[in-house]
Amino acid sequence: MPSTATLKEYDAHIDAKKRVTIRGVSHGFFRVVHRKDGSILLKPRALVDAPISGRTLRGMDAAIKNLRAGKHSKPVDLKKLAAMKA
């Protein structure tokens, strides 16, 4: 079955708050395209992780390089941390 095949077709109406209810959707986010002829197209979108800045990436590159060279910090004192009131 082609990915654009029709699965459902029904009439919908605008409610008092100018909303339309879409039934049984599988996605949480959509790109909405309003066409000149009045049709509205919803294209599914998925959340992606926010980008990582160059600075953080460079820091991680160095951390991994040092990790492989056997350089690492002292362990975080978890007891002290648990007792801390930040």
Next chain:
Amino acid sequence: MAKFTVEMGLPEMESLWNELLSKFENGTLAGDERLLLKKLRKAILFLAENPTHPGLTSHEIKPLSDRYGQKVWQSYLENRTPAAGRLFWTYGPRKGVITIIGLEPHPESGKSRGYDRLRLSKMRAGEGSGIGERPERGSRGKGK
């Protein structure tokens, strides 16, 4: 009792952590630094206890795993709020150890607001969510 020992990556994460701790001890933490330390403290304690803690929303970042040739995980500093801060960590260098290698947004980066926005993919339905898998419980190093 903590399952994992937590260490900081060198040099950035260690210097940031030491700076935060020394400012805390001296009572010279600024408002945003105090908030960051509070969130980091909570996240580190969760990580040491259980890296799969629901509050951390830990998941693998595949592009970073590919970049470094070992699994790199991301955890949120605030429950379900990636914009509030994200920790990047990896298992190792020894069994039962987690090393925090990065923090985003970087506290000294003036462009941090640029990463607060929600980003959506251009994926079509059925092509996957783009979100990495969750770490398995105790996937490396069963702790001490």
